Each structure stands twice: as structure tokens, then as C-alpha cells.
Amino acid sequence: MMDYFNSIEPPTNESPYELLLRAALLIPLSHYLLGLCLIFIVFLYNFLEIHFLQDFFTGFKGQPVTLTFNSSSKLYHDVVSKCRVLHGRYLSTPWLCSPHLQTVFVHYFGNPPVVNYTRQLFTTSDGGTIALDWVINAEDKQTAIQGNDAMQHNDRCPIIIIVPGLTSASDSAYVKHLAFKMAERGCNVAVSNHRGLGGVSVTSDRFYTAAWTDDIRSVIEHIHCQYPEAPLFAVGTSVGANILVKYLGEDGHNVPIIGAAAICSPWDSLICDRFFRRRLLQRCYNKVLTSGLKDYANLHKDVLSRISNWEGVQEARSCRDFDDVATRVLANCETVDTYYRQCSSANYVGGVMVPLLCISSLDDPICTSEAIPWDECRLNKNVVLATTQHGGHLPFFEGLTAKSVWWVRAVDEFFTALKSSPLSHQRKEVQMPVLSSANPQETSIDKAAFLNVTKDGNSCCSSRTP
Template identity: 25%
Template sequence: MTPFEPIPSARNPHLQTIMPRLMRRQPVISPLWQQLDLPDGDFVDLAWTQTPQPGQPIVTLFHGLAGSFHNPYANGLLAAFQRQGWCGVVMHFRSCSGRLNRVPRTYHSGETQDARYFLTTLRMRYPQHPIHAVGVSLGGNMLVRYLAEYADDPIVSSGCAVSPPLDLAACSLRIQQGFSRVYQAYLLRSMRQTLSDKLTRHAQVGRWQAGEQPRISTLFEFDQTVTAPLHGFEDAHHYYQQCSGLSVLPAIRAPLTIIHAKDDPFMTDAVIPTTPLPANIRYQLTDHGGHVGFVTGHWRAPRLWLEEAVPAWIAEQLDT
């Protein structure tokens, strides 16, 4: 994995964070869509690069908050996996694929049950295929929690977590400050709309009743009134305490690489591990890169470094 070097005149963290969306306004591949039915009667949607060929490595991707295949990092990474000769697939968290799910339950940074069912299904259907996993932002923290929870049988041979909010409480406060509030507002627009749509189908979602117009102005308020009550937590603070990934890193046994940028506008230094990590975890902290940005090259030919670095890590694991 080569070190990240930003475009010299584009070191600003907000520029790094926003540039991928300016560079890539349309997905670079057309996926194959598949619905995976879940044990509770609900479903998740999968976006595949192709049908897996015999023995072909499968790389799964777990997206970020309110994300989907259409995010530049998601379809870009899938295309990068395809160029390596691998099969890529995005597992969309509930109600993130463009289709509203059947039950009030949704997803969060520590919700590993849907990922477990999905990966178990992959192992059953494709027993001869190596399986690796990548998690981005919220999906990265979820992947960390998953690898710790299922340390004895993770199914995946390795993991990569990009810009994971490993201290959820600190990140919830950070995104309410300065220019980062712009990102919060962007995320909340989608999340409030999904909540409103759910309230047309269900009598109650979290603390909100059908017919109410949710007034939520921060991610903390969303977690306090939706995420926490919907998933059995006492409140947002309890959710953050129980689901942050930082404290469970020592429990992980699978090879894992974590990529953080010091200037990530969604994070604080609280997400950076301060105690020695086990030998199976590689931690890469860059000075620049923003949040899931990492734009390198030069202005005439910018490149998304993650599309080089993440496949390089997986290829290294496939060779061991």
C-alpha cells in the first residue's frame, strides 16, 4: 500500500472530502441487482459487479451513513475490484438502496446481524470463493464491531475499514461544529425523508408517531429519537458507548487495515488508537485526506487513492 500524497494545492480537508463527488457524478459501472430476503421478513439489496465465476475472490463493501452504490467511493471501489479480476458486491443497509424496507428496524454503527446473515449466505452459495470485506465510514465501524463479535469465525479472510468513526460520541459532537454542519445537514435530509416515509407505513418509528413531522436538526437528535429506541438502547449515549469500535480492536483476529486522515472533518483525535494494536491490525494515519476523500495525482489527472490502496491490501492478503 503506497503512502497517500494529496494534490499539493488540494490539502484542505473539505476540498478532499467533496472532490470525489465533483470528479464522479455518475457511477462508473452498471451493477447487477439482487434482493436478499432476511429471517425477519425484511430484505437488503445487493449490487454486484457480476455473477461470481468459479473460485473468483468476492470483495464485499459496507457503505457509510445514508450511503449506497451510487456514492463515488462505492461504485469506484467495485470497479477497482473488477479490474483486479475479483467480484465486488455492495450490501445496502436497510432502506439505503432506494427502496423502503418492510419493517421499522433500520441500521446503525453496531448492527452486525444483517451483515452476518449476508456473509453466511455468501459462504453457503460460494464455498470455494475467498471472501474479503471493506467498510467505509459507518460501515467501517460496523465491520470492526463485526470482526470482534465473530472473531472465531468471521467468514471474511481480511477486512479494511476506511474513515471509521471509532468513537461515535466524539464524532457526533464534531459534526455539529463549523463547516462540518454542512455534511450533517446533507446526511439528515436523506435520513429525515426515509423516516417520514416509514411513518406512512408504521404507527411508530422510534419515538415518532405516524402523522408527525419529524423535527430533527442534528445526528445526535436522530440517534436519540430514532436509532436508540428503535434498536433497544437507553438513549444516544448508551448507543455510542455500546457500538463504538475503538475498544474492541484487540479482540479482532482477522487481518485488518484501518485508514484514517488526521484532518477528517467528521472525526477527532478520539478515534485514533492510543494503545498498541495486535499484529494482525495495520493502522495507517495520513496527515491529509478528509473524510473518505484521499484525492491524489494532480489537477489535470486527479486519482482516488483508495481505489489503489484498498485493492493493494486485499491482493496482499490473497497472496498469503
């Protein structure tokens, strides 16, 4: 027994920390590197909100679409109940299993189909110019170039009017996905580019804002008067969705369209503004959107510098900064918060009197789900809200190749069911606004030069760069 105790080494004078360090040094460096890699992967997985494991453990079946509607809604019972896409599941493209990956992909790549347009310049009552880009088929290109006779005034073919997002135009990938699908269905498709976008200069002191609905109102009424027998549908995306819903809520029954769809609307600009300042990734999106707004401003410096704080525009570091020095001034609002309250379409959902399908993603990194007007949508019998767990801001890519967009299929099915339903309402006759004398211009849009429209209605080409 004494030999046993004598064999035990006497305690050292090393502290517990020194012993811990000695033990740590015994672990191979490769194990540390592996541990760091695992920690980084876990961090990146959560930071980018990747949901691959969730999809994997659910057998890649996707998550069910949630529908919010009034229980006595004829829109749901007569139309939406027949839409299989809206009653199915949405599964994102496996290698785009993150709202951020999807959002970046759609804005910088997007896998858009080839779409050809013929351009019509529309002049508003205040002298502003809007580019209406009509989708044409390759075999109809020569006919379309000859003018509006390519579409007959008594044509009963449905017309889809697309309102793009903040600084988007007819060349944006998600717009092309929708335009191609609707044209493939046999509809006539017109993209209503915002003032100063789509390669057209600003020809008045009026710029478009998220609160400005006169432009889309004039465009819709003009197209209705040109083709009174054609069923009209409208689709708004992002800020374009906000403008469309606000217009529908303002005019109620007095709109000449059969139905509409609002995709990824911001709904409440005050809430979205706070959301933008909350997390690192949202602040990155804020920077990117601000850069786009400043590029838009630089294109029209001659006009904007006269009616806004140009120095403030150049120094703007966020969307709120830009809106404070430019947008609220253009909208005649005293403060930027006043402008945000004025332009928020959530306040107008209750006034919508035509069938409206709203689609939003709960993981939208730009237009937060916190702004969705759930109760307003539930109270209005003319509105059905479809939400998905995933999808990002506008992409909703599906399939291994990411060439299909889920919400495009949903809108297509919704309009098809609506057109054949008894909900098609009598449209009110409206007065046609003033048109420009310019003829439609066939262009690939992507390669089009910047189109400068002079006061006499003539146009000339110049570089897109400011």
C-alpha cells in the first residue's frame, strides 16, 4: 500500500489555466480548423437564413401556402378555390434555399426568358413621359413595328398591365418572367415603366413616388379606351404593387380592370423603414437600394437638382436620407414620416372593390412580413392574401434549374379562373388622356440607348450614363 502512494507524483505548482492550456496544445491543429469551419458554417447558415435542412427533413415537399380571406368571400369560393397552385406547396430551388440568395439571384441573374418589346410613348396631362413596352412575338415583330394597328380596338384578347418595382423596368428579370408567361398564355402584355425609367428622360417637374397613383390611373384608363372590349388585368411588384393597391383603394368601383395581383408589396413604409435599420443584412439592402435611387437621380440631374436638395441627394446614405431630401419634397410632404404614412397602401386595402390577389413571402428581406395588413385583407371580401414561408423578395424560384417562378404560375392561374368566373364586373367608361405623337419603337430594351424626349415631342438617343 505504501508503495502505491509513493508511486503517485506529488502535485505541481501549475494553475488550472496552465493545465488547461497544456491540454489544449495536445489537440491537433487540424481539429481546430475543422471546428472553426463548422462554427463558420453554422453562423453563415443562420445569418443567410438558409433552410436546406428544413427542406431536407420534410422530404423536399415544400411548405404549404397560407391563404387569408373573408369566410363569405365570393372571390375565394368562385375563383381561388379552383386554383391548385394557391392550394399547394412552395419549394424553393435547393441551391437557392435562402431569401438572400434568391433575392440577389433574381436581381443580378434571374434566368429570364427572351422577351421582345415594341415601345409606345405615353404623354401625361402634366407633360410627363411614360414608356409603355408591349410584348411582341418574334413572328409578329414586323407587324408590331408598323404601329398600334397590330392590336385591334375591338380586340377581346385579355391585356395584362405590369407595374415594376422601385428602380426596375421592362428589362428586369422578374418582369420578363411574368411578361413571357402571360404572352405565352395568349394575352397582350404592357409594361408601364415609371417616369424616368426604361430609358426615357423626365419631361416635366413631376417624378414618380410610391404615393403617386395618377400615372398608373392614366395608363389603365388610356389602354381601356383604346381597347374597350379587352378584359384588363394589372400586376404590381414591390413598390409597383404598393402603387397599384393604393390606386385600387382610392378609386374603388371606378376602375376599368377585372382583377389585379400585388406581389411583395411593402404595405407600410414606416415599418419597412424601421426594419431596414434593424440588422446588418437589411442595412446592406438599404445601401444597395439607395445606390439605385442615386443612379436614377443622376440620370435626371438637370430636373431634379432644380426642385430638390441636390447636395443632400449626393450625400444620402440610406433610403430614408434620400426620401428626406428628395422624395418627400416631390410628394409635397413636410416630413419623411408624413410621406411614408401617405404612401402606405395598407391604409387603402379596405377600399379595394375589384378582385385582388396579394402574394407575400414571410422571409422577404426587404418588405418585412411585419407590415402585412392581415386584418384588412381578412375583412375585405375582394381580397385574398397568399403567404409562403420562403421566397425572398420577388424571386420565388422553383425547380432544379430555377427557370420557373412560383408566383408567376399563381397569378396566371388566378387570372384564368377569374376571367371565366361571374365576378367579371362592368367597367366604367373613362376619358382617354393625351397621347404622345411618337410611334411605337421596336427595341430589345436591354441594349437600348437612353431616350431623351424633348418638349416638342421629338426623341433622340444618348448615352445611359449620366
